[in-house]
Amino acid sequence: MIAMWVLPKYNQRIFDRLAHRYDIRKRCLNVIIKYEMPESLVDIVRIDKELRERHDRTLQDYVGFYICFNNDDDRYYCTPDDAIVFGKTGVDGDHFAFLTFNGSISDLEKAPIIFIQPMASGNQVTLVARNLKDFLAVFINLKEIYVLERFRFYKNKLDFINDYNDNYLKDIRLRENDSNFINDLLRRNVKGIVNIDDVYEYITELKKQIKLEIYDDDF
Template sequence: MVHSYEIPSLLEEIMTWEKEIKQKVPYLETPTGYFLQFDPTENGGYRSSPADAIMFAGTGMDGIHFSFLTEFGSVTDLSLAPIIRVDPMDFGNCAKIVAKNIRDFFTLHFSDHEGLLLNDFESKEHYLTYLKDQEGDDEESEYFDKKKWQWQKNEVRDFAMLRFGFQPILDGYAYMQEVRQARWNELIVTTSDGLGVIVRSTSVDGQNKPVPHPWHMKEIPDRELEQLKSYIVSAEQAGLFGFIRDCQVQGVDDYEVIQAICDQLISLGLPLEAKRLAYCMDMSSLI
């Protein structure tokens, strides 16, 4: 079954709201601090951008972007989809879960946890130190008025909390740890990018427990084309999805391998995932 994805109402409302208030906060590049968008075919365009991701926010910094994770079609209501951060420059650690859903994402953001959404911290103490350092950074220049920037930023935060009924998340660090642990507990197949695979319609009991691909947690032998293509066309879904994630992490970009993956995704009713994968692997001509 081919899935279609509609923009979550909250994202649509925030995009409209941004246009309404933009003139009130001219010192901010965008009111939310993100470049918001919605195109179900767009996953960010980097090789580390998961094929089952739909980008909705760019930061304008080092290619970092935020996306809905559709779990290869398992989540069709994007208001319920987990939110990931993709940092193409953080090699080997590019994709991270940052929020349970789009509402929690914006609640974190407007609860002054932008730094937590953009960065990883070794401990809560490191995060608290980061917050103190941010508060103490009062550097001014003739080109940038930080006090004006902060005042307008706070004004947007207050507008948003009231307009959308966000309830502040006080302990953002604890929230994110809980979300990531909850995802880990749901995984039926682990992958080297840490996202893993969740297929809600698949039983994980007894003999039906999914089997990872043959190169799980190993280097994928991208020169053994026939062996790889044979696996792709015969793999169970969970194993195949894990294989795709690991291919993206490892940068497997052989044309025949990506072609075989895209063909298999299309046969499973996932043409958008195939299109996104081909695009971010610079092989748009495949689809």
């Protein structure tokens, strides 16, 4: 008789996920890509430098995150292996990254943007924009990046509108001058930012077009 080791169902699920991530890492290592900072992010770094030198402020003061490009120390257990981190909020390890789909996207200007939240059990990775310029366009419209974490809860556009008006609009109005200032600075210094007038529709369609793999490491 041959003894067989059968994993409990829950442990088997964990094992399968770990095996999946190991396979991704192995395939990524087979083709090593040295990612350069995309031009749009270079422009944002210049804006941050200007804010520091001329206004004694930082990008984080206005936008809500600071730039930290492709540093291993900025990664968390739930950061996808094929993601390139570019910004951190300074809250609970939350960070933004380019998703390269196992290295198949070499130009980060074209890479989708994901929002990674280590403390959001079961919802650590959220798709938020088609590319970096669209991400800036979404911010310009919303004027608050943390609205992005709420889209997974909205069942319809009215949910979004009510949540935005009830929980964000008052604070946004208090910093209207700052919002107008940074939005103008972004548009003048980052070429190609489009207008996204309906963020709810944009993100809804985006999630239909771009499917994330199993990045919900809730174990």
